[in-house]
Amino acid sequence: MDEANRVREKLTLVARKGCFGLPTACPSCLPVYIYLRLANVPFDIEFNLINPQADEIPYVESGDYVAYNNEKGGVIEALKEDGMVDLDSEISMVSEWISTKAMICSWLSAAVTYELWLGSDGSSAHKIYYSDLPWPVGKLLYLKQMVVAKQVLGITNENAERKSEEIYRNATFAYKALSARLGEQSFFFENRPTSLDAIFLGHALFTLQALPLESLVTADQHAAVNMLIRGEYVPRPWPCLGEAVGMFLSSCRLQLLCWICKKAEERSNHHLLHNELESSVLRSKLAEHNNLLRYADSKAHLLVAGSPFPSVPSSHSDPSSSASRQGPSNRSNFNDSGLELAKDRKILSGSKPKTKPKREKTQEERTFKRRSKYFLLTQLVGVLVFLSLLGGSEDTEDYDS
């Protein structure tokens, strides 16, 4: 009777703040969120902004009942054990299911931890965990967490490179195995959602949206590429080589940048960022498996909850939340027109349940790619011939004078 009463009381998920287009950007919290969405359980979400390193977060509460993340193997396991929400009936004893889930929880979780704390500049981690803490407190906690992450992953100065390779190798194997297991199905097992789907979806969406990007193109170069695309570019002459040669080299350079942008764009099916040339290592490994990307994309609507996201202004009036503050970046990432791409980052909007247009390699794009290569190669040969001819005529003039 008490369990029935507890089930009737609405659940509240207390997680870390949302950003990067995710309702909660913490890699530990997002799977729980998706799990509850997959189970079609109504729940509210509240944020804890001041306890970034607590391992009990996320937790689910209903009245006096609380399921902490550091008890009973995690929130999802606690909810199953306590009879609150269970999607794994009759499959939790399947060995392949268990091993697949363990692989996600170990190899992929370690890869995310590595990239979030050690393999990047830390901007994502800072934004997710420490942006709502006063600067000195957040800074010190971030440095402390970096040390903890090293200890958890067993990384030292001597074995850093080897460990990094091992982590990414394991992640690669995991993605291959998951891709093979998924195939073209809607879910990993028995064509129905389980906690394994929730955990992987949380990992995939976090990897695709929240991990930091590397950009090899400066803002000026990005602007120049845009001008080239629009046919408005004005090449900058290089005086040391003569005006004609300088203009020719400038145009080659811009065309090369444009080709690189196009190539990066074709590599991923989810973004058209002109200034994005190279994604995170983990993201690039995930992006090699189109079915996994399609799977994540198809479930992106789960991020749009029936109950309003905290980023929506009406949800901030919840007086019981200790996380009433929202970073301004959260508001800018959501768009009422549905799933659209942000200016600088790939997001999955949360306001309306619209699907993203798929990007697949078409025959035309392949042809364009091949022709671009030939064009640049021809341009390069022409420059070399021109320089050699120009060098020979100048020697002749000097000799005559």
Place this chain on the structure above:
Amino acid sequence: MAVPEEESPIHKPPTVPGPEKEPAVNGAADEEDDDDFVGDDEEEEEDEEEEEEEEEEQAVTSTMRSARARMEGLFRRLSTERVPLRVHDVIVKGNTKTKDSVIEAEIEGLKHIGTVQELLQAATVANTRLHGLGIFQGVHITLEAGPHELPGTANVIVEVVETKSPFSGDFGLYTKPGVRSWMLEGSARLKNLFGYGDMWDGSLSYSWDQASEVSAGVSLPRFKRLVTPVMARVTLLSQDWLKFSSYKERSLGLSLGLLSLKNHAVEYNVSWRMLSDPSQMSSRSVRRQLGHGLLSSVKYIFKVDRRNSPLRPTQGYAFVSTSQISGIVPDYRSVRFFRQEFDLRCAVPLGFYNTALNFGISTGVIFPWGCGFLKTPSSLPERFFLGGNSSPVCTLGGPTSLWGFKTRGLGPAEPRREARGNGNDENSGTDFLGGDLAVTAFTDLSFDLPLRVLREAGIHGHTFACAGSLTKLTENAFRNLSFQKFHDSFRTSAGVGIIVPTKLFRMEVNYCYILKQLEHDRGKTGVQFSFSSP
């Protein structure tokens, strides 16, 4: 810091004045020549010598009489009229380590006097202030006549004896209003390390409820142009409130005493505070507050204490106002609140058996400020909590004490997390959350006991009655507060007891009867012990 009262008298010049040493107070010196006697015969010489001796004795006696008469005349003049005098020079001696500027700053008042009476008073004050620095073993102020060419002047000689050992230690039992129980504290002090009167100290304290504090501080009597002492203290504090509110508090803070006068004090505090719940049994409101916070606050204290005794006041009054505003750093993510406390105590003697009626009232309010402050809860550790083992008669730290109720034993409460054991849901208790508005009031009638032995030991009896209320105002709760609800929220108790004052603390053995308490309150009728420290 209040200027101490006058303690030790100043030293005065020798009673036998010489032409150079005689004080210029009376403006004149009588000089008498010794008579010379010469004898012819030995008998006549002996007779003459005897006569000479008798005459010498008479001369000395008359000299002493005249000196005494002059001194009596001087004192008469001092008591009846203002004797003009100026200080020509102030000479400091004996300081090998202490900088002259430190001593001169404390004796500044000696230079600006115009009469002997003012000089004596200023010298007494200077003596007390130098002793108050705590770095001198002895202070001697001597007056001597000024130069001959400057009549009506005097020189002041300040001779100090520096402490031989700059290191000192202390150990004892104390109670503090914010701490649940007794604290065992040991401290060490290093005096005058750099010669600026600086006082360095470190202390380590531990209480029975596993609250511990490690702190180190420095006090400077003079810091640049500030006229009041400046203090800085770094504190690492750990308090365990798991049993009452399901959280533990750890804070690392720096406090600066900016102003310290007799009645006014201003201090700034910045601390990094962490609330955690290792038991993971906390209630919902406490769970929302667990985490890190930065506290940056300025506190102003105004205090007037005219009671004749802090342990057993029988006459006088005391008033304390404490105002604190937190969140003064530009970072909006720090803890922001405004806190105000008032304490008023009055003691009225009744004129028989040393009986006195004490009554007092304490109030306090805390409210957050900033964006969305109406919906934001107040900071949990900064709220008011009532109950405990301290006596409200002696405690002047805001509304904290209420006889008969256990520590944090009343006020808003919330059920803890549901505990599961053996398949049954167990009630795991309640968390006391404190309140945003606290009011306490008491009356206490103290009287001597009939036995003389008890009276001589200072043991006396008292009977008391008290009332207290703790209310939530934040998160829009103030909209639901009415006068009737506020009235109904008061808890009351009464009782009798015996008070035993000792050198270290004041102990009360009371029988308390709970007249009114609400649900979840932890009031208990029966014998209770209460401890206070002055």
